[in-house]
Amino acid sequence: MNIIPKPVSVVRRDGEFVLSASTSIRVAPAEPEILANGQYLAEQLQQATGFALPVVAAGNAPHPGAIELTMGGDDPELGAEGYTLTVTPERVTLAAPRPAGLFHGVQTMRQLLPPAIEASTAQPGPWPIPACAIRDYPRFAWRGVMLDVARHFFGVDVIKRFIDLLAYYKLNRFHLHLTDDQGWRIEIKSWPQLTIHGGSTQVGGGPGGYYTQEDYAAIVAYAAQRYITIVPEIDMPGHTNAALASYAELSCDGRARDLYTGTEVGFSTLCAEKEITYRFVDDVVRELAALTPGEYIHLGGDEAAATSAADYQRFLAQAQAIVQQHGKRAVGWQEMGRIPLLPATVIQHWLVDPAQSEATLHAVEQGASIIMSPASKTYLDMKYDATTEWGLQWAGFVEVRDAYEWDPAAVLAGLGEEAIAGIEGALWTETITRRDAIDFMTFPRLPGLAETGWSPRAGRSWDEYRARLAQHGPRLAAFGVNYYRSPQVPWA
Numbered sequence: 001m002n003i004i005p006k007p008v009s010v011v012r013r014d015g016e017f018v019l020s021a022s023t024s025i026r027v028a029p030a031e032p033e034i035l036a037n038g039q040y041l042a043e044q045l046q047q048a049t050g051f052a053l054p055v056v057a058a059g060n061a062p063h064p065g066a067i068e069l070t071m072g073g074d075d076p077e078l079g080a081e082g083y084t085l086t087v088t089p090e091r092v093t094l095a096a097p098r099p100a101g102l103f104h105g106v107q108t109m110r111q112l113l114p115p116a117i118e119a120s121t122a123q124p125g126p127w128p129i130p131a132c133a134i135r136d137y138p139r140f141a142w143r144g145v146m147l148d149v150a151r152h153f154f155g156v157d158v159i160k161r162f163i164d165l166l167a168y169y170k171l172n173r174f175h176l177h178l179t180d181d182q183g184w185r186i187e188i189k190s191w192p193q194l195t196i197h198g199g200s201t202q203v204g205g206g207p208g209g210y211y212t213q214e215d216y217a218a219i220v221a222y223a224a225q226r227y228i229t230i231v232p233e234i235d236m237p238g239h240t241n242a243a244l245a246s247y248a249e250l251s252c253d254g255r256a257r258d259l260y261t262g263t264e265v266g267f268s269t270l271c272a273e274k275e276i277t278y279r280f281v282d283d284v285v286r287e288l289a290a291l292t293p294g295e296y297i298h299l300g301g302d303e304a305a306a307t308s309a310a311d312y313q314r315f316l317a318q319a320q321a322i323v324q325q326h327g328k329r330a331v332g333w334q335e336m337g338r339i340p341l342l343p344a345t346v347i348q349h350w351l352v353d354p355a356q357s358e359a360t361l362h363a364v365e366q367g368a369s370i371i372m373s374p375a376s377k378t379y380l381d382m383k384y385d386a387t388t389e390w391g392l393q394w395a396g397f398v399e400v401r402d403a404y405e406w407d408p409a410a411v412l413a414g415l416g417e418e419a420i421a422g423i424e425g426a427l428w429t430e431t432i433t434r435r436d437a438i439d440f441m442t443f444p445r446l447p448g449l450a451e452t453g454w455s456p457r458a459g460r461s462w463d464e465y466r467a468r469l470a471q472h473g474p475r476l477a478a479f480g481v482n483y484y485r486s487p488q489v490p491w492a
């Protein structure tokens with residue numbers, strides 16, 4: 001069976017359950033969130049099969065010809081996201097201690113059906129699910145991807161579709177890089193020029209754009225229904241030209257910066273010496289925290305070449321405190337590991353230069369947990385090879401095998417499993433201008449990252465994985481994803 005990410009244990013059994021128009025989806029307990037998972041499953045099955053499966057409260061007696069979703073019990077090994085899935089010719093039983101586990105089990109169920117199940121138009125069928133017994137739960141809690149919507153802006157519809165694809169591979173974090181030199185993409189009502197002016201362009205000079213607070217709330221809600229936490233990033237003190245162009249008082253010299261449509265980095269900085277800077281940060285974090293049910297706000301902290309070391313430390317000490325005051329946990333890029341961190345702060349490892357690793361290790365020494373995003377494995381804006389139309393290559397070419405054949409606990413000596421929060425791919429968009437380019441650079445490398453974050457370390461092999469990935473080609477095609485047909489994969 002070609003499930004990605006590979007489950008902890010799968011036992012194939014004889015026979016199959018055949019989905020039909022008379023199949024019912026039965027949930028217990030019949031609580032709103034469990035019913036919602038049943039309804040989500042019915043919706044995922046309806047387009048291709050044409051079956052409008054009823055979602056009903058499960059009675060006491062098990063019902064043949066039913067898909068049963070049951071939440072309960074307290075299996076510590078399954079935890080908050082694990083599940084068991086048992087398929088016999090008579091019935092499908094999906095059980096989990098928590099709703100997220102049911103949701104992940106539904107993704108596995110989808111992948112056990114023929115690829116045509118993912119088509120958006122009616123297909124002939126039949127719809128067999130092979131008999132099996134699956135027990136599954138994730139290795140890491142943080143399994144995500146970052147999309148840079150600052151260099152180039154992408155609207156809510158593109159974001160929602162991207163979230164659908166993340167959910168299919170059991171990812172649970174979506175990090176939105178909302179601000180940078182070229183654009184400010186989230187409305188802040190107390191500083192309206194940030195989007196009116198700072199959101200008015202992008203790399204190359206195009207029209208830019210931004211999310212109103214209603215747009216952002218819609219994205220957050222859509223992600224939450226799929227058990228994905230939105231992690232918003234306000235990159236500071238560097239990567240701030242869009243803010244400095246919108247409010248001259250945020251620069252030390254009081255001079256408004258021009259809007260910037262190039263791709264250089266390291267030239268901008270908020271003014272750490274001015275009080276207004278911290279009122280600005282507090283207003284931004286307050287408004288963003290009120291819109292973000294997730295516990296994290298990413299402060300950036302990368303490439304602050306225009307900020308003195310003293311100013312960098314002073315600014316980010318106060319910025320971390322502001323995030324905490326608004327009830328959230330700060331996340332920061334690797335460079336922040338060099339300065340004192342609040343106990344709750346999470347650090348994101350990305351730099352490939354070994355000389356820079358001491359920042360990550362210093363974060364570990366401070367007790368921070370680490371999100372692993374080594375650019376040479378997880379940066380989805382890296383070209384696959386010299387022929388790739390989009391992307392960069394400063395961290396080297398990253399073919400599908402490169403993005404799969406690594407382990408987060410084997411990247412840095414001194415950085416072991418217990419300090420790792422999980423993994424995150426990063427799609428920077430200096431060169432990414434369209435949705436089909438997002439698709440091409442993200443797929444098929446993202447499923448491999450999802451497996452690296454979810455599946456057991458033991459037993460992973462590229463040769464075994466690529467055979468499963470090959471069978472996802474028709475699924476990605478059914479989703480309408482413009483994926484890169486890597487020559488490394490024997491595509492179905």
Ligand code: IFG
Pocket residue numbers: 265302303333350379381392428
């Ligand atoms: N590094 C910069 C990004 C982007 C990237 C492109 C980080 C944390 C190179 N910072 O990655 O803004 O320019 O690959």
